[in-house]
Amino acid sequence: MPAFAKRMSQVRRSFIREILKVTADPSIISFAGGLPKPDLFPIGPMADAAARVLAENGPAALQYSVTEGEPELREWIAARYKARKNMDIDPANILVTSGSQQSLDLIGKVFLDPGDLLAVELPGYIGAIQAFSLFEPEFAGVPLTPQGPDIDRLTELLLTRKAKMFYAVPNFQNPSGMTYSLAARRAVAETLRVSDTVFVEDDPYGELRFAGEPMPPVSSFLPGGDGFMLGTFSKIVAPGLRLGWVAATPEAMPKLVTAKQASDLHSSTFVQRVLVRYLIDNDLDAHIATIKSVYGAQRNLMLERIKAEFPEGVTCTEPEGGMFLWVTLPEGCSAFDLFDLCIKEKVAFVPGGPFFVDGGGARAMRLNFSNADPDRIVEGIARMGRGIKALLAKTSCAAVA
Amino acid sequence: MPAFAKRMSQVRRSFIREILKVTADPSIISFAGGLPKPDLFPIGPMADAAARVLAENGPAALQYSVTEGEPELREWIAARYKARKNMDIDPANILVTSGSQQSLDLIGKVFLDPGDLLAVELPGYIGAIQAFSLFEPEFAGVPLTPQGPDIDRLTELLLTRKAKMFYAVPNFQNPSGMTYSLAARRAVAETLRVSDTVFVEDDPYGELRFAGEPMPPVSSFLPGGDGFMLGTFSKIVAPGLRLGWVAATPEAMPKLVTAKQASDLHSSTFVQRVLVRYLIDNDLDAHIATIKSVYGAQRNLMLERIKAEFPEGVTCTEPEGGMFLWVTLPEGCSAFDLFDLCIKEKVAFVPGGPFFVDGGGARAMRLNFSNADPDRIVEGIARMGRGIKALLAKTSCAAVA
Structure with missing residues (x-):
């Protein structure tokens, strides 16, 4: 077979899109995607x-x-x-x-x-x-x-x-x-x-x-x-x-x-x-106001549940807009390890590593709040909290936390 | 300003799309485009x-x-x-x-x-x-x-x-x-x-x-x-x-x-x-049959008018389908020169040169028959015939023809 061009060796398939295949299972609550909420489409x-x-x-x-x-x-x-x-x-x-x-x-x-x-x-x-x-x-x-x-x-x-x-x-x-x-x-x-x-x-x-x-x-x-x-x-x-x-x-x-x-x-x-x-x-600004109201409420709920469910030592950004939160685990923890534990708990997110061109981001992760209904946010964050506690209990990062 | 990438020096804007700008003038009958006939869109x-x-x-x-x-x-x-x-x-x-x-x-x-x-x-x-x-x-x-x-x-x-x-x-x-x-x-x-x-x-x-x-x-x-x-x-x-x-x-x-x-x-x-x-x-095959019937009739008309209007020594392909005819002028003629003469006659086509990666095609040209109504085919080919005769009368290719 003819060789592929050199440029193709530089590019990976999107890790996020690979995760989306894992999360096709409807019993998994996914905070991994970056999807807008389809109920709001006009x-x-x-x-x-x-x-x-x-x-x-x-x-x-x-x-x-x-x-x-x-x-x-x-x-x-x-x-x-x-x-x-x-x-x-x-x-x-x-x-x-x-x-x-x-x-x-x-x-x-x-x-x-x-x-x-x-x-x-x-x-x-x-x-x-x-x-x-x-x-x-x-x-x-x-x-x-x-x-x-x-x-x-x-x-x-x-x-x-x-x-x-x-x-x-x-x-x-x-x-x-x-x-x-x-x-x-x-x-x-x-x-x-x-x-x-x-x-x-x-x-x-x-x-x-x-x-x-x-x-x-x-x-x-x-x-x-x-x-x-x-x-x-x-x-x-x-x-x-x-x-x-x-x-x-x-x-x-x-x-x-x-x-x-x-x-x-x-x-x-x-x-x-x-x-x-x-x-x-149509009145686009009115439509955007609706989106902002829904996403803002979902952001608030997710932040509130994170504070309630995640152990001390886990930090989270509090964005003024958009679709994502960024969670950082204590020193020494691996978000990839957490991902495996969380899939067992039936909840998914994107580990931070793929977002870093310098190989960093090992203990970070991205959570999407725009495409999650409130009841799934409550349940999903509870599952993640259990996953994080399991991680802290079994890995070296527990000592640091 | 930062330099453009090297690859951009290799590529020209499409000559055809540049011609399309010239032919935006509605008084020009254009056989230059490659457009399907919009009346037939479903x-x-x-x-x-x-x-x-x-x-x-x-x-x-x-x-x-x-x-x-x-x-x-x-x-x-x-x-x-x-x-x-x-x-x-x-x-x-x-x-x-x-x-x-x-x-x-x-x-x-x-x-x-x-x-x-x-x-x-x-x-x-x-x-x-x-x-x-x-x-x-x-x-x-x-x-x-x-x-x-x-x-x-x-x-x-x-x-x-x-x-x-x-x-x-x-x-x-x-x-x-x-x-x-x-x-x-x-x-x-x-x-x-x-x-x-x-x-x-x-x-x-x-x-x-x-x-x-x-x-x-x-x-x-x-x-x-x-x-x-x-x-x-x-x-x-x-x-x-x-x-x-x-x-x-x-x-x-x-x-x-x-x-x-x-x-x-x-x-x-x-x-x-x-x-x-x-x-x-829908029945796509019935729709395609309609397209073929219309394009086939337009092709036949264009070929018939070319035989009637173009001087001896000008040749034309007789395709069994598609949207284009390919006309070749006698030795020594330039389709670019003809293009200039034809714009004066208010008719346009695409000179052959840009289709040849080896610099050939000087006396060839492409005519589109799919997006031209019968009356415009008749009139446009007559105008082209006048343009070709004017070209043969003034250039060295006349002798060859």
Whole structure:
């Protein structure tokens, strides 16, 4: 058989998606996925939008279209940057993609040569690590503190080691739930301004803030459209549409369009038109308010049950939005060992290791609260508490705890 | 500004899509595109399918799904291989993609290292050349004869020069309209069997045969699932869905799934479910019969008008299906010069040059007949006839003609 390309040896199948196969067993309560709550999908309004699009403009909605994306949708995205963040983004620099995952693939194609230094957060978003892996960069980690990335380390990577790219998720990060402070955003932007580094700011969860004040994107502190801002409709409308976007620099936009054209010509005309019809005909902010109310309550319940059920020495982030909590076990404990114990208890999560490009994260784990009903949160956290106690009772970390 | 990746210097934006911008002027009759006829899209049935999917299974249709594609759709595709070609394809080896263009991108990702020798047809499909360009292969051309590829040249490339991949469109090829004879299919398969070359058999038009007998895929002559068979719903249902597939070798399937996951997680759940609902609830063969009847009539009319309007010495293929004719001007003429003259006459086509990886094709051109109404075919071919006569009157090729 012919050999596979060298780049394929760099990439693993997503560990999370492998876990999802284990958790297909309905008796397992899973906090492992990263799924939005399907009860909240706007099914009726989407059906209305689909019917209207086909009735009013069916042939065009089913025909080939432009690579950049449907003009109305690009204008809607630009208008939302203006309304929510007071940013002037030219729709001409917005590329509609088949979800943020494709934005990552296209940016990797356009910028990354093998061996380029790519700075990512520790822990970092696993889908981005996977997407970029195919372009064979050298990954380097920037530890996250509760305020944001370690600026000394970031400065070393961007200025001394001339990193080609820095990929960041400053709002309610996946997996940690952490959010960059305003001061951290300014400090990151300062470092970026004096570097020659491509900045990729991914923001899938920014609209899902339950508490605190919205903060401006790091890119808003960069001069004239520097930085790539990624967005998605997966968390505010529905992921099964597979639609997101890149707000790109004017210089890179033509290259991204070329890469998109080579990759899939354009995203589905039909889905783009149904989505923009839905966005225009409905009150998205009211819909997002419902999502936030439900996710916020689930977050609160999960945090409350963790405090009640998990032993002392186990810590947890308290994110102001998004979909994930980040739990850290006492020194010496292994989240992989805990995973095995928890599967016996019929509860699942994602161990932290796969999120660390430096091999760290052994005692951390990610818990999803967006796609779990309250009764399953109560029961699942109780099961995890039993699992953690069993772990502490049998391993060396017990002494430390 | 940071430098773009080296691979981006290899790829051009599609010349065809640039032409499409010129032909946005409605006074220009365009034979340049490759669009299916939108009047034939099944708009009502698609609306019924969308309504039914959302009413019966809305949350799942809008949620994340598996990378491989919706199981019902993969089973439908496998069943069609059985029914139409008597081939046993395991649905487990079918990957749903966001159109054939993405199939090409994924196969390139999985197999092509920079510098790998990639054999393509002369002329060849421009979208494939563009998709593969990003993986920096060395292209080598295999001339097409009216029966199929030049087997001596193919043998040289596959056996002597150990080409990594051979990409072919054996049915009603884009751009030439040519179809491999049965003997050519066997000969190509013989060469492939003794090579270590990845065979990519693209078949977007195979279902659109107006005349003659269907022929088995080249891959059907290869042992046990060797070869990658690409298909698409763009020409038999609607391109705006952006759905196609790869029937892969069992060895490569996991790598393709990994590449797909890294590229866009999965194709739209919603569109996949709407499509398979449409396929199950409707008579696709009756729909395809309608398409074939319309395209066949348009092909006949275009050929008839070409014979009436084009001067002696201009030749044209007579394809038994598909969407394209291939016209060749007399020796010494330039299709690019003709393009300029024809734009003045308000008619457009695609000059042949961009379809040739060896720099050939100067006097050839592609005409699309699927997306032109009869009156525009009559008028457009008359305009082209005037353009060709003007070309012959003013250039050196006149003497040869």
